[in-house]
Amino acid sequence: MHIGPAAPATAPGGKGLRDEVYGWPLLSRCTIEQTLVNEGYKSADFVAFSLVNSRGLGAVEYLLFHEGADNACSAQTKINTDGSWAALSAEELRKRKVDYARVAAADVLRRAQELADAWATDKGNFAANLARAGEPGGVFASSQAAFNAMSDALITHTDKETKDRKLGRPLGLSECTTATCLDGLESRYARRSKQHLVANLRGVRKVLRGCTDSGGLEALMRAREAADVADRVGKALDDATKAVEAVTPDDLEAAITQNPEGAKTAHAAVKSLTDLLKNEFVLVLGLQLPTLVSGDND
Amino acid sequence: MTEISRRLAVALLLAAAPATAQAPPAPSSPPEPAAPAPAAPEAPEVPSAPPPPSDEVTVLGNKASRATGSAHVLRRAQLDRQRYDDPHQVLLTVPGVYVRGEDGFGLRPNIGIRGAASDRSKKLTLMEDGVLFGPAPYSAPAAYYFPIMARMRAVRVIKGPASIAYGPQTVGGSIDLLTRDIPSEREGMIDVGVGQFGFTKMHLTYGASDERAGFLIEGVRLANSGFKTLDGDPGADTGFVRNEWMAKGSYALALGGPATHELGLKIGYSDEVSNETYLGLTDEDFRASPYRRYATSHGDRMEWHRTQIAVTHRATYPGGFSADTTAYRHVLSRNWTRIKSLEGASILDTLARPTVGRNRIYYGVLTGQVNSTGDDDRVLFGPNDRDFLSQGVQTVLKYKARTGPVEHQLEYGLRFHYDEIVRNQSEDPMRSEGGRLVPSGVAPRITDNNQATTRAIALHVSDQIGYKRLLLSPGVRVELIQPEYIDRARNRQNRRSYQVVAPGVGGYLALTRDLGALAGVHKGFSPAPPDSSGTTKPEESINYEAGFRYDQKRVRAELIGFFNDYKNLTDICTFSNGCLAQNLDRQFDAGAVHVYGAEAFVEATIRATEGLGVPVRATYTFTRSRFRNSFTAQDSFFGNVVAGDELPYIPRHQASGSVGLEAKQWGFNVNGTYVGAMHLTRSTGA
Numbered sequence: 001m002h003i004g005p006a007a008p009a010t011a012p013g014g015k016g017l018r019d020e021v022y023g024w025p026l027l028s029r030c031t032i033e034q035t036l037v038n039e040g041y042k043s044a045d046f047v048a049f050s051l052v053n054s055r056g057l058g059a060v061e062y063l064l065f066h067e068g069a070d071n072a073c074s075a076q077t078k079i080n081t082d083g084s085w086a087a088l089s090a091e092e093l094r095k096r097k098v099d100y101a102r103v104a105a106a107d108v109l110r111r112a113q114e115l116a117d118a119w120a121t122d123k124g125n126f127a128a129n130l131a132r133a134g135e136p137g138g139v140f141a142s143s144q145a146a147f148n149a150m151s152d153a154l155i156t157h158t159d160k161e162t163k164d165r166k167l168g169r170p171l172g173l174s175e176c177t178t179a180t181c182l183d184g185l186e187s188r189y190a191r192r193s194k195q196h197l198v199a200n201l202r203g204v205r206k207v208l209r210g211c212t213d214s215g216g217l218e219a220l221m222r223a224r225e226a227a228d229v230a231d232r233v234g235k236a237l238d239d240a241t242k243a244v245e246a247v248t249p250d251d252l253e254a255a256i257t258q259n260p261e262g263a264k265t266a267h268a269a270v271k272s273l274t275d276l277l278k279n280e281f282v283l284v285l286g287l288q289l290p291t292l293v294s295g296d297n298d
Numbered sequence: 299m300t301e302i303s304r305r306l307a308v309a310l311l312l313a314a315a316p317a318t319a320q321a322p323p324a325p326s327s328p329p330e331p332a333a334p335a336p337a338a339p340e341a342p343e344v345p346s347a348p349p350p351p352s353d354e355v356t357v358l359g360n361k362a363s364r365a366t367g368s369a370h371v372l373r374r375a376q377l378d379r380q381r382y383d384d385p386h387q388v389l390l391t392v393p394g395v396y397v398r399g400e401d402g403f404g405l406r407p408n409i410g411i412r413g414a415a416s417d418r419s420k421k422l423t424l425m426e427d428g429v430l431f432g433p434a435p436y437s438a439p440a441a442y443y444f445p446i447m448a449r450m451r452a453v454r455v456i457k458g459p460a461s462i463a464y465g466p467q468t469v470g471g472s473i474d475l476l477t478r479d480i481p482s483e484r485e486g487m488i489d490v491g492v493g494q495f496g497f498t499k500m501h502l503t504y505g506a507s508d509e510r511a512g513f514l515i516e517g518v519r520l521a522n523s524g525f526k527t528l529d530g531d532p533g534a535d536t537g538f539v540r541n542e543w544m545a546k547g548s549y550a551l552a553l554g555g556p557a558t559h560e561l562g563l564k565i566g567y568s569d570e571v572s573n574e575t576y577l578g579l580t581d582e583d584f585r586a587s588p589y590r591r592y593a594t595s596h597g598d599r600m601e602w603h604r605t606q607i608a609v610t611h612r613a614t615y616p617g618g619f620s621a622d623t624t625a626y627r628h629v630l631s632r633n634w635t636r637i638k639s640l641e642g643a644s645i646l647d648t649l650a651r652p653t654v655g656r657n658r659i660y661y662g663v664l665t666g667q668v669n670s671t672g673d674d675d676r677v678l679f680g681p682n683d684r685d686f687l688s689q690g691v692q693t694v695l696k697y698k699a700r701t702g703p704v705e706h707q708l709e710y711g712l713r714f715h716y717d718e719i720v721r722n723q724s725e726d727p728m729r730s731e732g733g734r735l736v737p738s739g740v741a742p743r744i745t746d747n748n749q750a751t752t753r754a755i756a757l758h759v760s761d762q763i764g765y766k767r768l769l770l771s772p773g774v775r776v777e778l779i780q781p782e783y784i785d786r787a788r789n790r791q792n793r794r795s796y797q798v799v800a801p802g803v804g805g806y807l808a809l810t811r812d813l814g815a816l817a818g819v820h821k822g823f824s825p826a827p828p829d830s831s832g833t834t835k836p837e838e839s840i841n842y843e844a845g846f847r848y849d850q851k852r853v854r855a856e857l858i859g860f861f862n863d864y865k866n867l868t869d870i871c872t873f874s875n876g877c878l879a880q881n882l883d884r885q886f887d888a889g890a891v892h893v894y895g896a897e898a899f900v901e902a903t904i905r906a907t908e909g910l911g912v913p914v915r916a917t918y919t920f921t922r923s924r925f926r927n928s929f930t931a932q933d934s935f936f937g938n939v940v941a942g943d944e945l946p947y948i949p950r951h952q953a954s955g956s957v958g959l960e961a962k963q964w965g966f967n968v969n970g971t972y973v974g975a976m977h978l979t980r981s982t983g984a
Contacts, residue, residue: 009651010644016655026642026656028671051659053671141940175673177741184673 001203003153004126005118012149013129013139015118020111023052024186025165029072032059032100036093037079041100047107055104056111063101065189069093144286150217151277151287154207159274162200166193167267170256180260185253193252194244197266201241204273208237217285226284233281236273243269366762366771366804367458367818368394368843368858368897374451376915379958379967381489383499383520385409385447389473390971391954392455393897393917394860398947401574402525405538405600407444411457412841413862413893413923414470414824416947418442421824421837423464423472427564428622428694429608431475433630433686434717436466436752436779436825442684443568443604443630445475446518446542448489448501452476457860458843459802459818462775463711463758468800469822469839469864477564480512480548481505495537496523505546510553514546524573529593530666530733536591538572562610569603577637577645577664580652593666593733594677595637602632618698627689635681637735638725638745640664642674666733673727676738680725680745690715692756707762709773718751747787750828753780767808771818775800781828798823798836806847817844822862835887839864845897855900864891867945890926891945895919909961915969916955921948949974 007014019026031054040046047055071085079085088096118124129139133146140146168174169184170193176184187193210216221230243266247255256263281287370392382388384404386397398408398416410416418440424432432441447453456464457471464472484506491499498521505514524536544566551559575591575598583590608626639645643660652661662668663675670676692713699706723746728735760773777800782793802820809815822839845858867888897919904912923945951974958967 008643008647008657009654010647016651016657019655023656023659025672025674026659030671051662051668052656053659169673175740177739 001153001157001207003149004129005115005124007149007153012141012145013126017111017115017118019052020056021108021115022057023055024058025184026053027058027062028053029062030074030077032062033071033073033085034077034079036096036100037084037088039096041103046103055107057108060101060104060108061187061190063097063104065191147285148287150207151282151285154204154217155274155277155282157200158204158270158277162197162204163267163270163274166197166200167263167270170252171260171263171267173264173267180256182253182256185256188253191251191253194247194250194255197244197252198241201237201244201270205237205241208233217281221281221284224284226280229276229280229284233273233276236269236276240266240269240273364769364806364814364849365458365460366769366806366816367456367460367820368816368845368856368860369457369460370455370899372453372455377447377450377453379913379956379965380969381448383447385444387971388447388453389455390952390973391915391917391956391969393856393858393899393919393952394457394471394895395455395919396921396948396952396973401572403522403538404444405540405570405572405574406442409473410948411455411470412860412895413864413891413921413945413948414467414822415867415945419444421467421470423461423467425464425472425474427477427608428474429624429626429692430688430690430715431606431628432688433604433628433632434688434719434750434752436715436754437717437750437781437828438684438686438719439467439827442602442632442686445477445568446520446540447475448499448518448520449477449516449542449544450475451478458816458841459771459773459804459820461822462773462800462802462820463709463760465756465758465775465800465823466754466777466779467824468775468820469824469837469841469862477544477546478503478514478516480507480514480546482507482512493522495525496521498522507548509550511549512547514544516544516546518542526589526591527587528591528596531593531596534573534596536573538570538574540568540570540572542566542568556616558612558614560612562608562612564606564608564610566606567604568606570600572600574598574600574634575636578649580649580661582652592664594664594730594735596733597679597735598634598636600632600634600636602630604628604630618696620696621693623691623693625691628687630686630688631684632686633681633683635679637664637677637679639678640674641676641678641727663730666730669731670729670738675730676727676740677730677735678725679728679735680742681723682746683722685720686718688715688717703765705764707764709758709760709762711756711758713754713756715754715756716752718749720749721746723747744787748783748785750784751782752825752828754778754825769806770803771805772803773801775802775823777823777825779825781826783828792829796836798825798838812850813846813848815844815846816858818842822864824868826868835866835868837864837868838866852904853900853902855898857896857898859894859896861892861894864888864893867891888925888927888939891923892926893921893923893945893948895921906959911960913958913960913967914956917953919952921950921952923948944977946977949976 002008002011002018004013005015006018009016028051031051035041035050035054040050069090071079073080075081119126121127130146132138133140133143140149164174165184166186169176169181172178172180185193186196206216208216208218210219218230218234221227221233247262247266248259249255252263372388372392377388380387385407386399386404386409389395389409390397394412396410396416400406400408407419408416409419409422411422414421420439420441424430424435424441426445431443431445432439433443454474454476455471456474461468461471464474486504487502489499489501491497500519501517503514503516506512519539519541521539522537524538526536528534528536544564547563549561551561575595577592577595577598579588579590579592606626606628608624610622610624612620612622614620637645640648640660640663643656645664648657648660648664651657659668659675663670663677690713692711695710697708699708724742724744726742727738727740729738755778756775758773758775760771763770777798778795779797780793780795784791800821800823802818804816804818806814806816819840819842822841824837826836840863841860843858843860845856848855897917899917901915904914906912925939925941925943925945928939928941952972954969954971956967956969958965
């Protein structure tokens, strides 16, 4: 979730580490393929100067799981016009993908460790910033600001990322002008979209209920005499998780193609959860809805 | 409007006052008894058409030097010294006025007075010849139109209690631009200029009049190719073309008789095409090349056109009674097509941290170094199409009377006003390829489809009471406002009514013939714009000022302290202030704020030799401010505020100075301004 060191640098305590580990949906196959041709991954500066759409978990997935010899660049791109891509033998291409993946994976490990260290109580201890919200010099200007950051991350993760991006768009239900938009699916190469969705909802559970299922924001709702809302949020989360797990087959792309109703049921269940989060959850905790994208309308 | 009519009746009753004494423009010794009139037969007089107004500009009937509050008049002589086209440059020479540059030409000026927010000059009453010229002064007060300064013969800036005569914005003050008069004889002028960055200026006037009628035609064209350089196309035009035409006519209805009646007609047409963008630069890019523009802003373009018509009837009667009535209608259509956002990120966030995480991709897309590859790095581009209408009828009645030693100059003003804004705004997801925006195949999305209207009745009454050395000006302004908001995209509607009573009083005491003391207090007010919630409150303040004024034939000086006690300071969220999408054009309240400071001004013409003068002018403004409460606002103009923080965009120190050498046939002037550092967001302490 986009909170603390994982959040963008413009957020309180943000270091953009989420994007360094996993930049989805920003993944540029063409950039990766150009890097395979020019072997830019061998440069000592590669990690420092490359964009997140050509490294991170998304790039590792492509490099390890895409076995085709095609590339996603346009015919006018240099690697196609000068024949350098076509000149790569299958063996050479496989070797370069492995070498590239090794560099990218090492970087993922390093960044993930950096993120873990930022939260570790004996190192960055970012959680202390939440506890000290409102104190002079703190990351959060007030406890309200800290709560809003938490709820922003939770709602953005559940609504925009899980519901809209990972389910809604591939199903053709949002931001899609055709019947389906399967190119928007996550994990198109490793085909683990459904498993990622389940993991996302597991993360939502941890924020709502705490690591031991007895704390978190649900406990706060109960403390504010909103047990009914807490119960309904909990049930909606359970229903959403079951609905996602029930999607068949496990390959979400195949499920959308062959059995779209199951995927749509999962989408509707997640929407029930996000509707509760964006309305009653925000209301009982006195929070503000997240402001996702700023735009200019003057 | 039944409720408004009821309230109007109450307001009229409140405003009714018996006619009292007549006040001279300046306190003086009691007048000597008049000598008996000679017995010679009088030749019949044929009153000519009313003479053109003199160069003297008044404030509530008084010369500025005797105004019972802070008021400044920039006369033709001063305006002609520099012939600025940019209103910022003109107004920086007035103490207490802050400006914030944006496009570098003053196309859409940001002007504030004494702490009132400067964004798009929203907190000022802006007038041309006493008539509101803002596109929709109540419904959408942002000044997307501002007249070309070259057309003006004088500029009045009214800051103190006299500002209650002009509304709806009284919290900061008023600016009244006075256009060229119809000449008394056949006269024409052509002014041509060229300059850097392809600058061209053409200004022509022609007019004539006789004892019955007169006319004036004036046209101005300004153009330049811009001083910014577009990445990938250094020869691209980043400038603007602006045209403005005005025609005036006057006709004396009755020649002969003690009363004069004159009809006046003013029509105008203005348009602009400017290749302006809101897409800024990162701090590092700005330091390296402040005049750079990123490639993807190549298509950003503002186009607007405006028509105006005003019909005026002026009548003067014996005994000091006059009535000026004006009916006006202004129509503005503007469309600003430009980059609005990135699909998956905020432009603001991207440019603030361009090297972190995915922001490097977005920055690359904006600069054209990286092509869009997916959905999130598409660029949202599209039109903000807005139509404005502002129309109404206003009348100002003046009457001079006298009872014993006390002189009065009464003024009643009444205005019926209607304005509206219709917004049709959409965004088109575009891909960036090679620094050029190309269609992505995704359909455009409607972002706004709404209409805001306001009906308002404004009434003001003031009485300039003169007794010996003392001038006292009590007055009151009453506004009955009915805003309505219709959001067709979200199927929401709201209408409400409210009224504001804003009293004030100012005084001027002549200590000597040339030196006087002045003081005043008035209630400041700024109406809340129509919105879907219907809960926003108007901005209110109590404004105090006191000081001294010295006015001698060749020297004028002023020292005034001010204290504005805002009960509820507000800001209307705009992107030019870093606003977020869902908050645009919404008002946010900042609670109690204190703004205080001092203004100093001196102007003199030193006679060097016979026929050679040295005009000197200097101003200084000191301003401090304090938020009284701590809060967190969704409006990034405020952000997270701690009690004691200062207001953004108000410099603590500001000064201007000019000196010249002038003879009858030539002149040379040098001027400079200093604007101290100011916070870009609210900030604490030093």
